Amino acid sequence: MAKLSEYSAKRRFEATPEPAPAEPAHRGGPLLFVVQQHAARRLHYDFRIECDGVLFSWAVPKGPSLDPADKRMAVFVENHPYDYASFEGVIPPKQYGAGEVIVWDCGVYSPDEDGVWFHDREQAQQRVREGLVGGKLSLQLRGLKLKGSFALVRTKQDEKSWLLIKHKDRFISAADVTQQDRSVLSGVAVKDMRSFPVHRMPASQLVPVGDATAMPAKLEPMQAELGDAPFQDAGWMWEPKLDGYRVLAFVDGDKVQLRSRRGLELANTFPRLAEELRQQAGGGTMILDGEIVALGADGKPSFNALQNRFQLKSPVDIATADRNVPTLFFAFDLLYFAGLDLRARPYHERRRYLAQCLMPSALVQLVHADEDGESLHAAALASGFEGVIGKRKDSRYEAGKRSPAWLKVKPTHSADLVIGGYTKGKGSRGALGSLLIGYWEGDGLRYASHVGSGFNDRALQEVLARLEPLHTRSCPFSSKPEVNAPVTWVKPELVAEVDFQEWTDDGSLRAPVFQRLRDDIDPKTVRREVPSHSGAATKKRRSARAAPPSPRGDVVIDEVVAALDGTTKNAFELAVGTHRIRLSNLDRVYWPANEALQQPALTKRDLLRYLAQVSPLMLPHIADRPLTMIRMPDGITGQRFFQKHWEQARPDFVESVTVFSESKDEHHNYLLCNNLPTLLWLAQSGTLEFHVWHSRAKVDADAKSKSTDYATSLESLEASVLNCPDYVVFDIDPYIYSGKEAPGAEPELNTIAFEKGKEIAFALRELLLGMKLEPIVKTSGKTGLHVFVPIRRTIDFDTARHVSELVSRHLMRQRPREITMEWSVPKRSGKIFMDHNMNVRGKTLNVAYSPRGEPGAPVSMPLTWEELASAHPLDFRMTSVIKRLTRTGDRWRDALTRKQDLDRALKGGKA
């Protein structure tokens, strides 16, 4: 292994998250390159190539360019360990290279002066070594952003100065490739790294790595099962389904085979494709899964054009056809590359390897893939594709099998509708842009939609000819449709069959595509079919998948979720068991979409759904505790206000407790959120955060006081059960600023601060364990942590506060530079604030599982201590936690029952 001593000398591995040098591991397969973007003192890019077990590195201040005229300065810097290639994160202040790092691009590379050597690591490395010594490298990059041949040349003037220059090939471009500024691993821009949770993947997963095995001589393609609708699920990706000819392409040196599903050999039928694919492998081996597609006259994939193409046998005819009817290979999977069998790798990795190793050209292209199944489906239908295929990210390639890990989704809905008019379009569609279609409802013809997709020239002609004699001056629809093109009305006598995705709630069609005229149907009989098997059914299936049955199989929760998702109505009356709640403004955006945090816009409906689903875990922690509502009826960007008391009318399922107050009216009503309808009713009134007392208005065995007189006097309140907390609270608040805060603002979430907070929480835990006390922990949802010691309710808040203070001060003496208990905010700066004064009657904290009115929609998440080690607040969001909770259940399920005796602990050990 080449040396890493300089790398180690510059860094302190206790203080930086960067990887320490590791023992050299045996690696086979192509060599890796990576480009990291690094927001250090000065923003730059680090270009690194693997050779002899380490990464030879150059710092490129302006980053790579695809323009051969640009010579980019590249300063040769110290070797980095191989594992550095997947490093993304934040290097803390004062450490070498302090700042944020993302993986801007990664892929495989090979010297390319005398052919490429992806398939022969030793040959490749030999040429790289020579190039490094000689000061001249020519490399073919197969990355996700960078493709093609690049030169690295050492300048005469300086040993360390090199130039990075794009060679002329088909990948040159005047476009600025650094405009694509997201990480290829996490999708995060470097400036957002500070607030984003990082989860390292091993560098060896970035590109195909492994030992060579013989290339399978024959394989059959993996098949998809039939699915009923696309859905959003972070575990799935979606690709358009191409209307072509499924083929596995085997390349071995000069030999190319194109195998159809039935084993037919097609390389001779598509010689140009075969030649292109041969070049893709660069003399090595490769198996691609894909689809041969012929483009019709309109430039869209056409199965007919492909059928015609198959008829040709003579080389002359084929050559002519290749000029006139382009035939393309669309690749969507990579099963084997440069000697490595990739079939057992998960789909999302194969997908990355494919995007890296494939060098797109006019004839060989990469199939688009996307996480947003619903949008892709709509877009795919609109552009003339058959539908979409969903693929489970963690699925292996099961050759020859029909697997549920791949789902084929085609539009299943079809309707016959009456044509009442048509619009003019543009260009070749000047005469007919779209048809206005509708159905009879009572005596009127109700407008449903306009449909402009699905016409070929012949259909266009035919429909126009049939409409001509039906022209009329008056609009046949009962209410005149709004369209932004000139309309010609026709008598409602023609019926069109239309495929579409679903009925929208306002009675329109989503993604309609014209199929044919239906002369066999009497236009007077056209009614809208009940949408039981269309819109509503689609929704139901979707939610059934996205939301597994509630943890306890609670019927009421399932009904609530079904009601919320079963309609697009903005307001309706929700049944919760026997209770009714008027819901309004369900589509109001509470959390606006935040691209940097990869959060879609979340509405009040999303909030209600989340609360219903989480309620079995959340209610035990919120029940019987006087509640402070943080209300944001206009969403998190609008006005927000606290509300502690509720003197107005309220539904009868909402419980409350009256508490003495020294201020003038002597007592106040606090709400108790003791059941699901209350939780939902609170959300309806704009409550986004639920903050609760640490004591409960309920007597049971662990409470020493049995008094429930909270209202008559201060003395009675202090003698009541509300005066004894359920836990000693350690509120851990990092005051380590990200630097982006407005003057005077609270510190924002940032990784450095949270990591330090975690460290303090672990130290606190050690201290408490030494006192025979077992603490539990949760994220607050914002920047801090809540560490609680559940105790029997025998001591009052005052005692609990003293315990918290004693322990915190002890910890602060051990780590004075890291912990502060200062009252003045400026003096807390750079430290972790431990606020023992939270242990006071009437103080509140955001309850477990409560969302926060913060970007990303994080929630307060109870964790095991093991989980805390790798946790980040934004790992737990309204959008993601239900899935986790069905697996883990409530990590705090014992918090209220496994209580500890503080008196004994205090006598036993001393802090």
Next chain:
DNA sequence: GGATTGT
């Protein structure tokens, strides 16, 4: 978001 108060 909703009740209450002010114009």
Next chain:
DNA sequence: ACAATCCAACGCCTC
């Protein structure tokens, strides 16, 4: 009829 306004709190800390 419609717009404006309210919707927290108190005990603890430090000076």
Next chain:
DNA sequence: GAGGCG
């Protein structure tokens, strides 16, 4: 006692 703090 005043004013900051959560």
